[in-house]
Amino acid sequence: MKGGEWWWNRGGARPRREKARGRGGGGGSWGVEQGLKLYRAHKQQAAVRKWRGALKSIRHREDKFALLGYLYQAYMDWGKYRDSIEFGNKQLCISEELDSPNMRAEAYLNLARAHERLGALDRALDYARHSLYNECDQCATAGLVHLTVGRVHLELAGFCKALEAFQRAHKIAHSIQDPSLELQVYVGLSELFCRLQDADKSARYAARAYDLSRSLQLGDLNSRHHRAALLQMAAALRKKGELGDAHDYCSEATRLSLVSGDQASYARSIRIMGDIYRKKSDINKAFRQYESAMGSAAATGDRLCQMEAMDGAARCLEALRLQHKICNCRPLEFNTRLLEVAGSVGAKLLVRTVRSRLSKIYGSLGDEEQKGHYERLATAMEEDLELRCGSCNEPFGLEADSLEALPCSHILHARCAYDILKRRDKKKKRLCPDCHKSVSSRLYLHCEDPHGMNTLNHSSLSLASLRASSLATLEDCHATSSV
Numbered sequence: 513m514k515g516g517e518w519w520w521n522r523g524g525a526r527p528r529r530e531k532a533r534g535r536g537g538g539g540g541s542w543g544v545e546q547g548l549k550l551y552r553a554h555k556q557q558a559a560v561r562k563w564r565g566a567l568k569s570i571r572h573r574e575d576k577f578a579l580l581g582y583l584y585q586a587y588m589d590w591g592k593y594r595d596s597i598e599f600g601n602k603q604l605c606i607s608e609e610l611d612s613p614n615m616r617a618e619a620y621l622n623l624a625r626a627h628e629r630l631g632a633l634d635r636a637l638d639y640a641r642h643s644l645y646n647e648c649d650q651c652a653t654a655g656l657v658h659l660t661v662g663r664v665h666l667e668l669a670g671f672c673k674a675l676e677a678f679q680r681a682h683k684i685a686h687s688i689q690d691p692s693l694e695l696q697v698y699v700g701l702s703e704l705f706c707r708l709q710d711a712d713k714s715a716r717y718a719a720r721a722y723d724l725s726r727s728l729q730l731g732d733l734n735s736r737h738h739r740a741a742l743l744q745m746a747a748a749l750r751k752k753g754e755l756g757d758a759h760d761y762c763s764e765a766t767r768l769s770l771v772s773g774d775q776a777s778y779a780r781s782i783r784i785m786g787d788i789y790r791k792k793s794d795i796n797k798a799f800r801q802y803e804s805a806m807g808s809a810a811a812t813g814d815r816l817c818q819m820e821a822m823d824g825a826a827r828c829l830e831a832l833r834l835q836h837k838i839c840n841c842r843p844l845e846f847n848t849r850l851l852e853v854a855g856s857v858g859a860k861l862l863v864r865t866v867r868s869r870l871s872k873i874y875g876s877l878g879d880e881e882q883k884g885h886y887e888r889l890a891t892a893m894e895e896d897l898e899l900r901c902g903s904c905n906e907p908f909g910l911e912a913d914s915l916e917a918l919p920c921s922h923i924l925h926a927r928c929a930y931d932i933l934k935r936r937d938k939k940k941k942r943l944c945p946d947c948h949k950s951v952s953s954r955l956y957l958h959c960e961d962p963h964g965m966n967t968l969n970h971s972s973l974s975l976a977s978l979r980a981s982s983l984a985t986l987e988d989c990h991a992t993s994s995v
Protein backbone atom coordinates (compact mmCIF):
# COMPACT_ATOMS: atom_id res chain seq x y z
CA MET A 513 0.00 0.00 0.00
CA LYS A 514 1.35 3.37 -0.94
CA GLY A 515 -0.99 4.59 1.75
CA GLY A 516 -0.31 6.73 4.68
CA GLU A 517 -0.39 7.09 8.37
CA TRP A 518 -4.14 7.04 8.01
CA TRP A 519 -4.48 4.45 10.66
CA TRP A 520 -3.29 6.45 13.59
CA ASN A 521 -5.29 9.51 13.11
CA ARG A 522 -8.38 7.66 12.09
CA GLY A 523 -11.62 8.25 13.89
CA GLY A 524 -11.86 5.19 16.03
CA ALA A 525 -8.36 4.48 17.16
CA ARG A 526 -7.62 7.26 19.60
CA PRO A 527 -10.84 7.22 21.63
CA ARG A 528 -10.49 3.45 21.92
CA ARG A 529 -7.00 3.76 23.29
CA GLU A 530 -8.01 6.43 25.77
CA LYS A 531 -10.93 4.37 26.87
CA ALA A 532 -8.58 1.48 27.43
CA ARG A 533 -6.42 3.52 29.73
CA GLY A 534 -9.43 4.67 31.70
CA ARG A 535 -10.57 1.10 32.10
CA GLY A 536 -7.17 0.12 33.38
CA GLY A 537 -6.44 -2.02 30.33
CA GLY A 538 -3.24 -3.16 31.98
CA GLY A 539 0.08 -4.01 30.35
CA GLY A 540 -1.55 -4.56 26.97
CA SER A 541 -2.68 -1.04 26.25
CA TRP A 542 0.50 0.39 27.76
CA GLY A 543 2.44 -1.70 25.26
CA VAL A 544 0.27 -0.40 22.44
CA GLU A 545 1.11 3.20 23.35
CA GLN A 546 4.80 2.39 23.68
CA GLY A 547 4.72 0.72 20.30
CA LEU A 548 3.07 3.74 18.69
CA LYS A 549 5.74 6.03 20.09
CA LEU A 550 8.47 3.77 18.77
CA TYR A 551 6.80 3.48 15.39
CA ARG A 552 6.50 7.24 15.05
CA ALA A 553 10.22 7.46 15.82
CA HIS A 554 10.81 5.02 12.92
CA LYS A 555 11.84 2.20 15.27
CA GLN A 556 9.59 -0.26 13.53
CA GLN A 557 11.22 -3.47 14.74
CA ALA A 558 11.03 -2.41 18.37
CA ALA A 559 7.46 -1.19 17.92
CA VAL A 560 6.33 -4.50 16.50
CA ARG A 561 8.03 -6.39 19.36
CA LYS A 562 6.09 -4.23 21.84
CA TRP A 563 2.84 -4.78 19.97
CA ARG A 564 3.32 -8.51 19.70
CA GLY A 565 3.93 -8.61 23.45
CA ALA A 566 0.82 -6.53 24.09
CA LEU A 567 -1.27 -8.81 21.90
CA LYS A 568 -0.98 -11.60 24.49
CA SER A 569 -2.18 -9.54 27.44
CA ILE A 570 -4.78 -7.32 25.82
CA ARG A 571 -8.28 -8.29 26.91
CA HIS A 572 -10.72 -5.87 25.39
CA ARG A 573 -11.67 -6.95 21.90
CA GLU A 574 -11.96 -3.44 20.46
CA ASP A 575 -8.46 -2.63 21.63
CA LYS A 576 -7.24 -5.90 20.21
CA PHE A 577 -8.82 -5.01 16.89
CA ALA A 578 -6.99 -1.68 16.79
CA LEU A 579 -3.73 -3.34 17.77
CA LEU A 580 -4.10 -5.95 15.02
CA GLY A 581 -4.58 -3.01 12.64
CA TYR A 582 -1.23 -1.53 13.66
CA LEU A 583 0.49 -4.87 13.22
CA TYR A 584 -1.20 -5.31 9.86
CA GLN A 585 0.13 -1.99 8.63
CA ALA A 586 3.62 -2.57 9.98
CA TYR A 587 3.87 -5.88 8.10
CA MET A 588 2.41 -4.29 4.97
CA ASP A 589 5.18 -1.70 5.14
CA TRP A 590 7.75 -4.44 5.28
CA GLY A 591 6.17 -6.17 2.34
CA LYS A 592 5.20 -9.20 4.47
CA TYR A 593 1.78 -9.49 2.95
CA ARG A 594 1.02 -13.01 4.10
CA ASP A 595 1.55 -12.02 7.74
CA SER A 596 -0.61 -8.96 7.09
CA ILE A 597 -3.39 -11.22 5.84
CA GLU A 598 -3.22 -13.20 9.08
CA PHE A 599 -3.75 -10.03 11.10
CA GLY A 600 -6.55 -8.99 8.76
CA ASN A 601 -8.27 -12.33 9.25
CA LYS A 602 -7.99 -12.01 13.04
CA GLN A 603 -9.55 -8.56 12.74
CA LEU A 604 -12.36 -10.05 10.70
CA CYS A 605 -13.05 -12.64 13.45
CA ILE A 606 -13.32 -9.93 16.09
CA SER A 607 -15.60 -7.85 13.88
CA GLU A 608 -17.87 -10.89 13.50
CA GLU A 609 -17.87 -11.57 17.24
CA LEU A 610 -18.84 -7.98 17.96
CA ASP A 611 -21.06 -7.83 14.90
CA SER A 612 -19.65 -4.41 14.04
CA PRO A 613 -20.13 -3.22 10.44
CA ASN A 614 -17.41 -0.57 10.76
CA MET A 615 -14.86 -3.07 11.96
CA ARG A 616 -15.89 -5.53 9.27
CA ALA A 617 -15.41 -2.82 6.66
CA GLU A 618 -11.93 -2.09 7.92
CA ALA A 619 -10.93 -5.76 8.12
CA TYR A 620 -12.15 -6.41 4.57
CA LEU A 621 -10.32 -3.31 3.31
CA ASN A 622 -7.12 -4.58 4.89
CA LEU A 623 -7.58 -7.98 3.28
CA ALA A 624 -8.26 -6.33 -0.09
CA ARG A 625 -5.08 -4.27 0.05
CA ALA A 626 -2.86 -7.21 0.97
CA HIS A 627 -4.34 -9.40 -1.78
CA GLU A 628 -3.83 -6.62 -4.30
CA ARG A 629 -0.08 -6.60 -3.65
CA LEU A 630 0.04 -10.39 -3.91
CA GLY A 631 -1.49 -10.09 -7.36
CA ALA A 632 -4.70 -11.88 -6.32
CA LEU A 633 -6.75 -9.18 -7.98
CA ASP A 634 -10.13 -10.90 -8.15
CA ARG A 635 -10.01 -11.71 -4.47
CA ALA A 636 -8.96 -8.15 -3.72
CA LEU A 637 -12.05 -6.91 -5.58
CA ASP A 638 -14.27 -9.34 -3.66
CA TYR A 639 -12.94 -8.13 -0.32
CA ALA A 640 -13.34 -4.51 -1.42
CA ARG A 641 -16.98 -5.17 -2.29
CA HIS A 642 -17.56 -6.77 1.11
CA SER A 643 -16.01 -3.75 2.74
CA LEU A 644 -18.35 -1.37 0.94
CA TYR A 645 -21.42 -3.38 2.03
CA ASN A 646 -20.47 -2.61 5.61
CA GLU A 647 -19.42 0.97 5.27
CA CYS A 648 -21.05 4.35 5.23
CA ASP A 649 -20.25 5.82 1.84
CA GLN A 650 -18.47 9.02 2.89
CA CYS A 651 -15.73 8.01 5.28
CA ALA A 652 -12.04 7.32 5.18
CA THR A 653 -12.44 3.56 4.91
CA ALA A 654 -14.77 3.87 1.93
CA GLY A 655 -12.31 6.29 0.32
CA LEU A 656 -9.50 3.78 0.71
CA VAL A 657 -11.69 0.99 -0.64
CA HIS A 658 -12.42 3.00 -3.80
CA LEU A 659 -8.72 3.74 -4.09
CA THR A 660 -7.92 0.03 -3.84
CA VAL A 661 -10.62 -0.82 -6.38
CA GLY A 662 -9.15 1.80 -8.72
CA ARG A 663 -5.69 0.35 -8.42
CA VAL A 664 -6.90 -3.20 -9.00
CA HIS A 665 -8.76 -2.15 -12.15
CA LEU A 666 -5.64 -0.32 -13.29
CA GLU A 667 -3.71 -3.58 -13.07
CA LEU A 668 -6.51 -5.38 -14.90
CA ALA A 669 -6.32 -2.65 -17.59
CA GLY A 670 -9.92 -1.58 -16.90
CA PHE A 671 -9.05 2.08 -17.23
CA CYS A 672 -12.58 3.44 -17.28
CA LYS A 673 -13.49 1.53 -14.12
CA ALA A 674 -10.23 2.61 -12.51
CA LEU A 675 -10.97 6.25 -13.26
CA GLU A 676 -14.46 5.93 -11.88
CA ALA A 677 -13.14 4.48 -8.63
CA PHE A 678 -10.40 7.11 -8.33
CA GLN A 679 -12.98 9.78 -8.92
CA ARG A 680 -15.09 8.41 -6.06
CA ALA A 681 -12.09 8.28 -3.76
CA HIS A 682 -11.19 11.84 -4.74
CA LYS A 683 -14.68 13.05 -3.93
CA ILE A 684 -14.49 11.48 -0.47
CA ALA A 685 -10.98 12.87 0.09
CA HIS A 686 -12.38 16.34 -0.54
CA SER A 687 -15.53 15.97 1.49
CA ILE A 688 -13.71 14.67 4.57
CA GLN A 689 -10.60 16.77 3.85
CA ASP A 690 -8.17 13.92 3.88
CA PRO A 691 -5.00 15.05 2.09
CA SER A 692 -3.32 11.66 2.42
CA LEU A 693 -6.18 10.01 0.53
CA GLU A 694 -6.09 12.78 -2.05
CA LEU A 695 -2.37 12.24 -2.50
CA GLN A 696 -2.89 8.55 -3.11
CA VAL A 697 -5.56 9.29 -5.70
CA TYR A 698 -3.11 11.53 -7.59
CA VAL A 699 -0.51 8.77 -7.49
CA GLY A 700 -3.11 6.41 -8.97
CA LEU A 701 -4.14 8.87 -11.67
CA SER A 702 -0.53 9.56 -12.54
CA GLU A 703 0.08 5.85 -12.96
CA LEU A 704 -3.06 5.50 -15.08
CA PHE A 705 -1.99 8.17 -17.55
CA CYS A 706 1.56 6.83 -17.49
CA ARG A 707 0.26 3.45 -18.66
CA LEU A 708 -1.88 5.13 -21.31
CA GLN A 709 1.22 6.94 -22.65
CA ASP A 710 0.20 10.47 -21.71
CA ALA A 711 3.45 11.44 -20.01
CA ASP A 712 2.53 15.10 -19.44
CA LYS A 713 -0.64 14.33 -17.61
CA SER A 714 1.09 11.62 -15.64
CA ALA A 715 3.74 14.11 -14.53
CA ARG A 716 1.13 16.70 -13.61
CA TYR A 717 -0.67 14.33 -11.26
CA ALA A 718 2.63 13.10 -9.82
CA ALA A 719 3.61 16.72 -9.11
CA ARG A 720 0.32 17.24 -7.27
CA ALA A 721 1.02 14.18 -5.16
CA TYR A 722 4.55 15.35 -4.48
CA ASP A 723 3.39 18.85 -3.51
CA LEU A 724 0.86 17.37 -1.11
CA SER A 725 3.45 15.07 0.39
CA ARG A 726 5.57 18.08 1.26
CA SER A 727 2.74 20.21 2.56
CA LEU A 728 0.93 17.51 4.50
CA GLN A 729 0.64 18.12 8.17
CA LEU A 730 2.03 14.68 8.77
CA GLY A 731 5.27 16.53 9.41
CA ASP A 732 7.13 13.47 8.39
CA LEU A 733 9.22 13.35 5.26
CA ASN A 734 9.93 9.75 5.98
CA SER A 735 6.32 8.73 5.59
CA ARG A 736 5.26 6.23 2.97
CA HIS A 737 3.26 9.01 1.31
CA HIS A 738 6.44 10.83 0.63
CA ARG A 739 8.09 7.73 -0.78
CA ALA A 740 5.09 6.96 -2.98
CA ALA A 741 5.06 10.52 -4.32
CA LEU A 742 8.81 10.49 -4.97
CA LEU A 743 8.50 7.20 -6.84
CA GLN A 744 5.62 8.43 -8.94
CA MET A 745 7.58 11.59 -9.80
CA ALA A 746 10.50 9.41 -10.86
CA ALA A 747 8.26 7.20 -13.01
CA ALA A 748 6.49 10.13 -14.66
CA LEU A 749 9.66 12.15 -15.34
CA ARG A 750 11.30 9.03 -16.77
CA LYS A 751 8.36 8.70 -19.12
CA LYS A 752 8.78 12.34 -20.16
CA GLY A 753 12.46 11.71 -20.84
CA GLU A 754 13.70 13.96 -18.01
CA LEU A 755 16.14 11.32 -16.91
CA GLY A 756 18.42 13.36 -14.66
CA ASP A 757 15.56 14.56 -12.47
CA ALA A 758 13.94 11.14 -12.56
CA HIS A 759 17.20 9.65 -11.30
CA ASP A 760 17.35 12.10 -8.37
CA TYR A 761 13.79 11.44 -7.26
CA CYS A 762 14.30 7.73 -7.60
CA SER A 763 17.51 7.53 -5.60
CA GLU A 764 15.93 9.60 -2.85
CA ALA A 765 13.04 7.12 -2.75
CA THR A 766 15.47 4.19 -2.63
CA ARG A 767 17.37 5.75 0.23
CA LEU A 768 14.24 6.49 2.27
CA SER A 769 12.87 2.99 1.62
CA LEU A 770 16.05 1.49 3.00
CA VAL A 771 15.98 3.70 6.07
CA SER A 772 12.42 2.73 6.90
CA GLY A 773 12.67 -0.94 5.92
CA ASP A 774 9.94 -0.47 3.31
CA GLN A 775 10.61 -3.48 1.07
CA ALA A 776 7.75 -2.77 -1.31
CA SER A 777 8.88 0.76 -2.16
CA TYR A 778 12.48 -0.41 -2.27
CA ALA A 779 11.77 -3.07 -4.90
CA ARG A 780 9.71 -0.60 -6.89
CA SER A 781 12.39 2.06 -6.76
CA ILE A 782 15.00 -0.38 -8.02
CA ARG A 783 12.69 -1.33 -10.88
CA ILE A 784 12.09 2.31 -11.82
CA MET A 785 15.84 2.91 -11.69
CA GLY A 786 16.12 0.06 -14.18
CA ASP A 787 13.65 1.90 -16.46
CA ILE A 788 15.79 5.05 -16.19
CA TYR A 789 19.00 3.20 -17.16
CA ARG A 790 17.17 1.47 -19.98
CA LYS A 791 16.02 4.85 -21.33
CA LYS A 792 19.67 5.93 -21.12
CA SER A 793 20.50 2.83 -23.21
CA ASP A 794 22.66 1.45 -20.43
CA ILE A 795 21.15 -1.99 -20.90
CA ASN A 796 23.55 -3.92 -18.69
CA LYS A 797 23.03 -1.67 -15.71
CA ALA A 798 19.27 -1.68 -16.32
CA PHE A 799 19.21 -5.48 -16.43
CA ARG A 800 21.04 -5.74 -13.11
CA GLN A 801 18.49 -3.38 -11.53
CA TYR A 802 15.60 -5.46 -12.83
CA GLU A 803 17.19 -8.68 -11.58
CA SER A 804 17.60 -7.18 -8.15
CA ALA A 805 14.02 -5.85 -8.17
CA MET A 806 12.72 -9.28 -9.23
CA GLY A 807 14.59 -10.85 -6.31
CA SER A 808 13.30 -8.35 -3.75
CA ALA A 809 9.75 -8.51 -5.02
CA ALA A 810 9.79 -12.31 -5.10
CA ALA A 811 11.04 -12.38 -1.51
CA THR A 812 8.02 -10.37 -0.32
CA GLY A 813 5.53 -12.04 -2.67
CA ASP A 814 4.83 -8.72 -4.40
CA ARG A 815 3.72 -10.20 -7.69
CA LEU A 816 2.83 -6.91 -9.31
CA CYS A 817 6.28 -5.48 -8.80
CA GLN A 818 7.86 -8.78 -9.81
CA MET A 819 5.88 -8.74 -13.04
CA GLU A 820 6.86 -5.16 -13.85
CA ALA A 821 10.52 -5.94 -13.20
CA MET A 822 10.26 -9.00 -15.45
CA ASP A 823 8.81 -6.81 -18.18
CA GLY A 824 11.75 -4.42 -17.80
CA ALA A 825 14.18 -7.33 -18.09
CA ALA A 826 12.29 -8.60 -21.15
CA ARG A 827 12.65 -5.17 -22.77
CA CYS A 828 16.41 -5.29 -22.10
CA LEU A 829 16.66 -8.72 -23.70
CA GLU A 830 14.68 -7.43 -26.66
CA ALA A 831 17.10 -4.53 -27.09
CA LEU A 832 20.08 -6.90 -26.96
CA ARG A 833 18.37 -9.31 -29.37
CA LEU A 834 17.71 -6.57 -31.91
CA GLN A 835 21.36 -5.51 -31.64
CA HIS A 836 22.29 -9.16 -32.38
CA LYS A 837 24.15 -9.36 -29.08
CA ILE A 838 22.15 -12.41 -27.97
CA CYS A 839 20.27 -15.08 -29.87
CA ASN A 840 16.50 -15.57 -29.78
CA CYS A 841 16.39 -18.42 -27.25
CA ARG A 842 16.59 -16.51 -23.99
CA PRO A 843 14.11 -13.78 -24.97
CA LEU A 844 11.73 -16.49 -26.20
CA GLU A 845 11.90 -18.42 -22.96
CA PHE A 846 11.77 -15.33 -20.77
CA ASN A 847 8.78 -13.77 -22.53
CA THR A 848 6.89 -17.05 -22.44
CA ARG A 849 7.36 -17.11 -18.68
CA LEU A 850 6.32 -13.47 -18.38
CA LEU A 851 3.21 -14.16 -20.43
CA GLU A 852 2.20 -16.84 -17.92
CA VAL A 853 2.67 -14.47 -14.98
CA ALA A 854 0.84 -11.57 -16.64
CA GLY A 855 -1.97 -13.90 -17.72
CA SER A 856 -2.40 -15.32 -14.22
CA VAL A 857 -2.51 -11.84 -12.69
CA GLY A 858 -4.91 -10.63 -15.37
CA ALA A 859 -2.69 -7.74 -16.52
CA LYS A 860 -4.20 -7.45 -19.98
CA LEU A 861 -2.12 -4.54 -21.24
CA LEU A 862 1.06 -6.42 -20.48
CA VAL A 863 -0.35 -9.62 -21.99
CA ARG A 864 -0.92 -7.74 -25.24
CA THR A 865 2.61 -6.28 -25.19
CA VAL A 866 4.25 -9.64 -24.53
CA ARG A 867 2.20 -11.38 -27.21
CA SER A 868 3.31 -8.91 -29.84
CA ARG A 869 6.90 -9.22 -28.62
CA LEU A 870 6.68 -13.00 -28.96
CA SER A 871 5.27 -12.59 -32.45
CA LYS A 872 8.37 -10.60 -33.44
CA ILE A 873 10.73 -13.16 -31.90
CA TYR A 874 9.04 -16.02 -33.76
CA GLY A 875 9.29 -13.90 -36.90
CA SER A 876 13.07 -13.67 -36.48
CA LEU A 877 13.18 -17.44 -35.99
CA GLY A 878 11.33 -17.85 -39.27
CA ASP A 879 8.38 -19.55 -37.58
CA GLU A 880 5.59 -17.90 -39.56
CA GLU A 881 2.86 -20.00 -37.97
CA GLN A 882 3.69 -18.96 -34.40
CA LYS A 883 4.34 -15.40 -35.56
CA GLY A 884 0.84 -15.14 -36.99
CA HIS A 885 -0.64 -16.91 -33.98
CA TYR A 886 0.74 -14.40 -31.47
CA GLU A 887 -0.01 -11.48 -33.75
CA ARG A 888 -3.67 -12.52 -33.85
CA LEU A 889 -3.73 -13.01 -30.08
CA ALA A 890 -2.21 -9.55 -29.54
CA THR A 891 -4.82 -7.95 -31.82
CA ALA A 892 -7.60 -9.83 -30.05
CA MET A 893 -6.39 -8.48 -26.71
CA GLU A 894 -6.20 -4.99 -28.16
CA GLU A 895 -9.88 -5.23 -29.11
CA ASP A 896 -10.67 -6.62 -25.69
CA LEU A 897 -9.02 -3.62 -24.00
CA GLU A 898 -11.44 -1.27 -25.77
CA LEU A 899 -8.82 1.43 -26.00
CA ARG A 900 -10.66 3.20 -28.77
CA CYS A 901 -11.67 6.83 -28.72
CA GLY A 902 -15.46 7.05 -28.84
CA SER A 903 -15.25 10.24 -30.86
CA CYS A 904 -12.87 9.48 -33.75
CA ASN A 905 -12.81 5.68 -33.37
CA GLU A 906 -9.01 5.63 -33.49
CA PRO A 907 -7.09 3.76 -30.76
CA PHE A 908 -5.54 5.56 -27.81
CA GLY A 909 -3.19 4.57 -25.02
CA LEU A 910 -0.86 2.46 -27.13
CA GLU A 911 1.19 5.36 -28.53
CA ALA A 912 2.23 8.64 -26.86
CA ASP A 913 -0.63 11.13 -27.09
CA SER A 914 -2.60 13.66 -25.01
CA LEU A 915 -5.72 12.24 -23.45
CA GLU A 916 -8.63 13.62 -21.55
CA ALA A 917 -11.18 11.99 -19.27
CA LEU A 918 -14.79 13.09 -19.19
CA PRO A 919 -16.70 13.29 -15.89
CA CYS A 920 -18.39 9.97 -16.77
CA SER A 921 -14.88 8.40 -16.72
CA HIS A 922 -14.70 7.75 -20.45
CA ILE A 923 -11.34 8.55 -21.96
CA LEU A 924 -10.85 10.28 -25.31
CA HIS A 925 -8.04 11.92 -27.21
CA ALA A 926 -7.62 15.39 -25.70
CA ARG A 927 -8.31 16.99 -29.09
CA CYS A 928 -11.54 15.01 -29.46
CA ALA A 929 -12.67 15.94 -25.94
CA TYR A 930 -12.05 19.64 -26.60
CA ASP A 931 -13.98 19.41 -29.86
CA ILE A 932 -16.99 18.21 -27.89
CA LEU A 933 -16.59 20.87 -25.22
CA LYS A 934 -16.28 23.66 -27.78
CA ARG A 935 -19.72 22.84 -29.19
CA ARG A 936 -22.04 25.78 -28.94
CA ASP A 937 -24.58 24.47 -31.44
CA LYS A 938 -27.93 23.45 -29.95
CA LYS A 939 -28.28 20.60 -32.43
CA LYS A 940 -24.82 19.18 -31.74
CA LYS A 941 -25.04 18.65 -28.03
CA ARG A 942 -22.12 18.17 -25.71
CA LEU A 943 -22.51 14.46 -25.07
CA CYS A 944 -20.03 11.75 -24.24
CA PRO A 945 -19.79 9.64 -27.40
CA ASP A 946 -19.53 6.47 -25.31
CA CYS A 947 -22.39 6.79 -22.83
CA HIS A 948 -24.25 9.85 -24.17
CA LYS A 949 -24.19 11.54 -20.80
CA SER A 950 -24.12 15.28 -21.00
CA VAL A 951 -20.63 16.71 -20.65
CA SER A 952 -20.39 19.89 -18.66
CA SER A 953 -17.73 22.42 -19.54
CA ARG A 954 -15.72 21.12 -16.64
CA LEU A 955 -13.35 18.41 -17.58
CA TYR A 956 -12.25 15.66 -15.33
CA LEU A 957 -11.16 16.21 -11.71
CA HIS A 958 -8.94 19.17 -12.37
CA CYS A 959 -10.15 21.68 -14.79
CA GLU A 960 -7.88 24.62 -14.17
CA ASP A 961 -5.64 23.46 -16.98
CA PRO A 962 -8.05 21.87 -19.43
CA HIS A 963 -6.23 22.94 -22.56
CA GLY A 964 -2.81 21.91 -21.46
CA MET A 965 -1.68 25.51 -21.77
CA ASN A 966 0.41 25.49 -18.66
CA THR A 967 3.22 23.07 -18.65
CA LEU A 968 4.39 21.48 -15.48
CA ASN A 969 4.62 23.73 -12.52
CA HIS A 970 8.35 23.62 -12.26
CA SER A 971 8.52 25.36 -8.95
CA SER A 972 6.92 22.32 -7.44
CA LEU A 973 9.51 20.08 -8.98
CA SER A 974 12.47 22.11 -7.94
CA LEU A 975 15.35 19.88 -7.10
CA ALA A 976 16.62 22.41 -4.62
CA SER A 977 13.56 21.70 -2.53
CA LEU A 978 14.04 17.97 -3.00
CA ARG A 979 17.56 18.30 -1.66
CA ALA A 980 16.37 20.44 1.22
CA SER A 981 13.92 17.71 2.13
CA SER A 982 16.72 15.16 1.86
CA LEU A 983 18.71 17.07 4.40
CA ALA A 984 15.84 17.09 6.82
CA THR A 985 15.37 13.37 6.51
CA LEU A 986 19.08 12.79 6.75
CA GLU A 987 18.98 14.33 10.21
CA ASP A 988 16.06 12.07 10.99
CA CYS A 989 18.16 9.12 9.96
CA HIS A 990 20.93 9.99 12.34
CA ALA A 991 18.42 10.23 15.13
CA THR A 992 17.03 6.80 14.32
CA SER A 993 20.11 5.01 13.16
CA SER A 994 19.19 2.05 15.31
CA VAL A 995 16.46 1.11 12.83
Ligand SMILES: [Zn+2]
Nearest residue numbers: 901904925928
Ligand atom coordinates in the same frame (compact mmCIF):
# COMPACT_ATOMS: atom_id res chain seq x y z
ZN1 LIG B 1 -10.27 10.61 -30.75
Ligand SMILES: [Zn+2]
Nearest residue numbers: 920922944947
Ligand atom coordinates in the same frame (compact mmCIF):
# COMPACT_ATOMS: atom_id res chain seq x y z
ZN1 LIG C 1 -19.21 8.61 -21.04
